[in-house]
Amino acid sequence: MSGTRDSMSRLWAPWRIPYLRKITRKEPPGGCFFCDYAAAPKKDRKSLVVLRGRTSFVVMNRFPYTGGHLLVAPLAHKGELDLFSPAERTESFDQLVRMQKVLQKVMRPQGFNLGLNIGRAAGAGVPGHLHFHLLPRWNGDTNFMTTVAQVKVIPQALEELHAELQKALRTVR
Numbered sequence: 001m002s003g004t005r006d007s008m009s010r011l012w013a014p015w016r017i018p019y020l021r022k023i024t025r026k027e028p029p030g031g032c033f034f035c036d037y038a039a040a041p042k043k044d045r046k047s048l049v050v051l052r053g054r055t056s057f058v059v060m061n062r063f064p065y066t067g068g069h070l071l072v073a074p075l076a077h078k079g080e081l082d083l084f085s086p087a088e089r090t091e092s093f094d095q096l097v098r099m100q101k102v103l104q105k106v107m108r109p110q111g112f113n114l115g116l117n118i119g120r121a122a123g124a125g126v127p128g129h130l131h132f133h134l135l136p137r138w139n140g141d142t143n144f145m146t147t148v149a150q151v152k153v154i155p156q157a158l159e160e161l162h163a164e165l166q167k168a169l170r171t172v173r
């Protein structure tokens with residue numbers, strides 16, 4: 001069994017462990033970080049909110065699978081796709097398209113993953129507040145991310161990347 005821990009480290013990004021522990025506990029009442037962030041635009045830098053629209057917004061995943069892992073969510077707390085208003089559908093998709101271009105410019109990835117986890121069983125960390133995942137990908141990035149998986153470097157890297165994404169947003173429409 002000595003190999004178990006190592007193979008788990010390769011399968012699970014280690015910096016996600018505190019997050020995974022958190023989401024397997026019961027959600028506290030009203031404990032939705034999307035709603036907290038949506039309600040506090042003055043804290044966007046601290047919250048790592050990258051872009052804010054009228055009905056939808058973009059925030060960096062604090063526990064990313066890869067660098068540049070973004071989440072796009074409606075500002076309103078909605079857990080089903082069919083509850084999205086036409087404006088939310090349009091704006092969230094437009095933000096995904098725009099953020100893909102921004103990530104391309106800033107991080108030069110070789111590919112992207114775009115996904116939506118609906119329900120806890122599908123892997124949703126905050127199932128009550130739907131959010132799209134947009135991840136830049138590089139050939140061999142799984143190995144790379146394991147190599148750089150030092151939890152301490154992540155917060156600083158996140159803040160720097162947040163600034164770079166916001167700068168790129170000024171020129172990418």
Ligand SMILES: [Zn+2]
Pocket residue numbers: 032033034035036076077078128129
């Ligand atoms: Zn919410």
